[in-house]
Amino acid sequence: METGTETLEVGPAAADSWALLRSLFGLQRRRFLIAASELDLHPAQAGALLQLGAPLPMNELAYRLACDNSNVTGLIDRLEARGLVVRRPSFDDRRVKHVVLTDAGRELRERMLEHVARPTPGFARLTAAAQLQLAGMLRRILDDDPGGIDIT
Amino acid sequence: METGTETLEVGPAAADSWALLRSLFGLQRRRFLIAASELDLHPAQAGALLQLGAPLPMNELAYRLACDNSNVTGLIDRLEARGLVVRRPSFDDRRVKHVVLTDAGRELRERMLEHVARPTPGFARLTAAAQLQLAGMLRRILDDDPGGIDIT
DNA sequence: TATTGTTATACTCTATAACTATA
């Protein structure tokens, strides 16, 4: 419940902050779509590539992309046809297949990250101290929410 | 493109904050996709609806969704067929058509917003003072970036 | 000449249901 003496409540200040965050999300989404287009990736393909920093079972990928398992089959089919990923059967559970990036896939993922993992220019207007504070707040917000999933 | 040659120096604290922000983007993207699915909207349709807080020319919509004009034609066709929007010719420029929400469209947009415009639960872990600070920093970051566009 | 919106085409995404092979 209350972890401190201060009021922990989603008040008007939070609504304000969240509206601003949504604007930032919008900017980042545009960056993501433009980057994907420049690399000849459909948005869903680009999103999948970003998820694959480590090998992932098909169904985990479906969960992260908030889509049905059957979509992932076709999605991975096409990435595999382009030589960006391979399917690797699991040792533990013979129903499961892990999706693994090839060298080409890793390279393309890196180029995607160059576009989306760089902070927006506006970030430079914060002092180093403010940036540290910001990081602290974000860590607090994200704490034990279901997984730091980077989609964009 | 914003990946121009003038690289402003953003320190490791900014990179850290940005990584955390991207995790938050990912969570919000999932919320958005699930909300759209629950309201029987394809992600692109849900995104368009959110843009239409005020009437918008077709090409402006295409810009905000980072897609081609021709996509918007079909997208709006389907929303119009569902009675969610109407096309209204512009007075100033007879080539232009504005997209306007109907009452049903406005109502559905409100329901979308109920899902995505509410801060994540983790927000409650920030004190009111911290929430105000956060809003201030975000305003600074967004200042004179190209438009507060809320996609998700 | 350039721009707005449309059409036509080809490919990809997405949800649903039915199927298989494992568990």
Next chain:
DNA sequence: TATAGTTATAGAGTATAACAATA
């Protein structure tokens, strides 16, 4: 029985090129 992945299908998204109307 339940789950992971596939297939088949239908409807929607997306990029490209070509086009008519307007600027």
